[in-house]
Amino acid sequence: MNFLSGEYECKLDPKGRLVLPAKIKANLPEASGNQVVLTRGFEPCLVLYPKQEWKTIYDRVAALNEFNEEYRQFQRNFFRGNTELELDNTGRFVLPRTMQRYADIEKEVIIVGLGNRVEIWNPEKYEDFLIKDQQQFSNLAQKFLGDQPAPQQPVI
Numbered sequence: 650m651n652f653l654s655g656e657y658e659c660k661l662d663p664k665g666r667l668v669l670p671a672k673i674k675a676n677l678p679e680a681s682g683n684q685v686v687l688t689r690g691f692e693p694c695l696v697l698y699p700k701q702e703w704k705t706i707y708d709r710v711a712a713l714n715e716f717n718e719e720y721r722q723f724q725r726n727f728f729r730g731n732t733e734l735e736l737d738n739t740g741r742f743v744l745p746r747t748m749q750r751y752a753d754i755e756k757e758v759i760i761v762g763l764g765n766r767v768e769i770w771n772p773e774k775y776e777d778f779l780i781k782d783q784q785q786f787s788n789l790a791q792k793f794l795g796d797q798p799a800p801q802q803p804v805i
Contacts, residue, residue: 653762
């Protein structure tokens with residue numbers, strides 16, 4: 650399993666191109682090749698999915714009942730502006746202007762690996778969405794993971 654992780658400070662070049670950090674590019678699933686899908690995030694950021702991972706999400710959203718108004722609204726907004734991209738050999742791609750405007754990205758970006766996807770943020774907005782209170786973070790960890798048993802370590 651490929652695991653996209655880490656936090657990286659990057660810059661757009663004058664033509665609006667962004668280079669994925671080498672560690673992110675190296676962990677893209679081979680099955681996706683250099684194919685990725687860029688979409689708007691639920692927060693004011695962009696989300697980059699390996700093509701293989703996007704297919705799983707696409708299938709879930711596309712399977713919603715089109716005769717339900719709320720589902721149609723969700724599909725319309727979720728699929729809006731999604732862009733299939735191909736990375737060049739250095740992991741570089743053009744960040745479309747409409748996407749730059751959505752995420753308020755000008756030159757500086759923060760790239761954050763989140764397991765199956767990568768978020769691309771305006772650095773100031775990213776800071777606004779991080780949890781500042783360690784106790785709040787600890788409470789969330791307890792809420793979401795506190796009842797799960799720790800993974801068993803193999804006995805050697």
